[in-house]
Amino acid sequence: MAEELTRRAEDAPDEAAIARAHAVYTPFMLSIYDVLVHGISNHLAWRCPTRRLVGLYRAGLSANHLEVGVGTGFFLDRAGGAQLKRLVLFDINRNCLERAGRRLARFRPSLYEVNLLAPIKLDLAPFASVGLTYVLHCLPGKMSEKLKVVDHLRPLMGKRAVLFGATILGRGIAPNRAARALLDLYNAKGVFNNREDDMASLSDGLRQRFDEVEIEREGCVALFRAA
Numbered sequence: 490m491a492e493e494l495t496r497r498a499e500d501a502p503d504e505a506a507i508a509r510a511h512a513v514y515t516p517f518m519l520s521i522y523d524v525l526v527h528g529i530s531n532h533l534a535w536r537c538p539t540r541r542l543v544g545l546y547r548a549g550l551s552a553n554h555l556e557v558g559v560g561t562g563f564f565l566d567r568a569g570g571a572q573l574k575r576l577v578l579f580d581i582n583r584n585c586l587e588r589a590g591r592r593l594a595r596f597r598p599s600l601y602e603v604n605l606l607a608p609i610k611l612d613l614a615p616f617a618s619v620g621l622t623y624v625l626h627c628l629p630g631k632m633s634e635k636l637k638v639v640d641h642l643r644p645l646m647g648k649r650a651v652l653f654g655a656t657i658l659g660r661g662i663a664p665n666r667a668a669r670a671l672l673d674l675y676n677a678k679g680v681f682n683n684r685e686d687d688m689a690s691l692s693d694g695l696r697q698r699f700d701e702v703e704i705e706r707e708g709c710v711a712l713f714r715a716a
């Protein structure tokens with residue numbers, strides 16, 4: 490019993506690791522984020538064209554959407570249209586919420602400061618789609634712990650709701666020099682925690698939670714859709 494409790498405490502991501510994973514998103518960093526990540530890294534390092542991710546949003550977005558881990562709001566800005574009637578944004582970082590909230594003001598979003606790794610105590614009507622892009626690779630812990638995020642989100646998902654998104658993998662990929670350098674740097678800084686993330690652990694975790702799972706890899710990136 491004592492051993493089991495110690496193991497659980499060791500497995501649980503600590504507050505400092507959670508903070509390191511999002512502290513990087515300062516107003517200055519967010520002002521260059523789109524160019525750095527969606528303009529350069531997706532193409533040169535991760536080898537997953539940004540248009541593929543925008544396509545995922547165009548296909549998955551419903552009229553009643555929850556976006557978690559919003560960054561700058563890039564994908565909703567590109568893919569959102571008049572069909573988007575209700576938009577809610579969750580993020581642990583206020584800078585991200587403020588920047589994305591301003592950029593997406595035309596959709597009148599509601600903003601909530603939420604740590605996805607903790608149970609979400611909000612009384613909100615269910616959503617028909619949930620976007621979770623480039624968040625899992627930031628979160629500390631093994632894939633089984635990261636996917637607790639999905640357990641926290643599921644009570645907010647309607648019956649036929651779709652969860653879609655993408656994450657950068659750290660295992661079972663063939664990173665080029667640029668990708669290797671970025672993986673080393675970001676993991677050393679705790680901005681990424683994806684050394685052990687692979688297709689199998691993501692796919693198994695999603696299949697345990699959803700009836701329909703589609704998952705594909707493009708370069709270093711896993712793209713998924715689950716309902």
Ligand SMILES: C[S@@+](CC[C@H](N)C(=O)[O-])C[C@H]1O[C@@H](n2cnc3c(N)ncnc32)[C@H](O)[C@@H]1O
Pocket residue numbers: 507510511514557558559560561562563564579580581582585603604605606621622623624627628
């Ligand atoms: C790499 S950015 C991705 C932003 C955006 N989805 C994109 O693809 O451009 C990761 C986002 O997840 C948020 N985040 C990191 N850890 C979080 C946590 N524990 N709970 C909620 N949001 C978190 C960060 O603040 C940031 O907005």
